[in-house]
Amino acid sequence: xxxxxxxxxxAAYILLxxxxxxxxxxxxxxxxxxxxxxxxxxxxxxxxxxKFIGEGTLxxxxxxxxxxxxxxxxxxLVLFCWGAMNQAGIQWAKKxxxxxxxxxxxxxLIVIELALETWGLEIIxxxxxxxxxxxxxxxxxxxxxxxxxxxxxxxxxxxVLWKENGWKWMLIGxxxxxxxxxxxxxxxxxxxxxxxxxxxxxxxxxxxxRVEKTNENQRGSENEAFxx
Numbered sequence: 001x002x003x004x005x006x007x008x009x010x011a012a013y014i015l016l017x018x019x020x021x022x023x024x025x026x027x028x029x030x031x032x033x034x035x036x037x038x039x040x041x042x043x044x045x046x047x048x049x050x051k052f053i054g055e056g057t058l059x060x061x062x063x064x065x066x067x068x069x070x071x072x073x074x075x076x077l078v079l080f081c082w083g084a085m086n087q088a089g090i091q092w093a094k095k096x097x098x099x100x101x102x103x104x105x106x107x108x109l110i111v112i113e114l115a116l117e118t119w120g121l122e123i124i125x126x127x128x129x130x131x132x133x134x135x136x137x138x139x140x141x142x143x144x145x146x147x148x149x150x151x152x153x154x155x156x157x158x159x160v161l162w163k164e165n166g167w168k169w170m171l172i173g174x175x176x177x178x179x180x181x182x183x184x185x186x187x188x189x190x191x192x193x194x195x196x197x198x199x200x201x202x203x204x205x206x207x208x209x210r211v212e213k214t215n216e217n218q219r220g221s222e223n224e225a226f227x228x
Contacts, residue, residue: 033080
């Protein structure tokens with residue numbers, strides 16, 4: 001059953017990439033979201049086909065790349081957050097000190113994930129609910145600190161967009177993801193939290209499309225005013 005779910009998640013993320021590209025108006029920092037989506041396509045795709053590849057060196061190496069891509073790509077959601085506020089016309093977010101702060105925060109998150117979770121990582125095969133994948137040999141007591149710190153930024157950005165622009169869906173997506181990760185779900189599936197993750201990414205792509213359209217309309221109004 002989980003194999004089918006991971007194939008579904010992979011297909012869903014591909015559709016989100018297509019949706020985002022079709023709505024793309026300009027290349028800006030919200031485009032970092034696309035890199036995160038590519039990472040999730042790879043992550044879910046490798047898990048989905050794991051049992052078809054079989055246990056061994058090939059799947060182990062492909063699985064290691066899952067962890068490394070997660071370390072480098074997931075923190076890029078912080079840059080997406082800055083891009084979303086910038087596109088939405090949040091004036092204080094346009095200040096250089098805020099921009100460099102987001103850049104530094106992203107870099108620190110990557111270093112944290114590499115140092116605490118990825119560097120020297122040992123992985124072992126795990127077969128559960130019909131899925132074969134490689135997982136960390138060390139038992140995890142909860143979500144990595146990097147994920148928690150990224151979630152904080154997503155929630156705060158969602159609050160800003162809600163208060164300043166009346167857009168609530170990013171906040172709803174981030175809050176749902178945070179609650180879904182924190183509350184244990186008694187479901188016979190290893191893919192339960194992935195549904196919350198998919199919902200979050202759906203709201204982020206929706207937010208990306210919305211703020212880019214807002215930015216385009218604002219520029220259009222300024223040009224009309226200038227011409228008048």
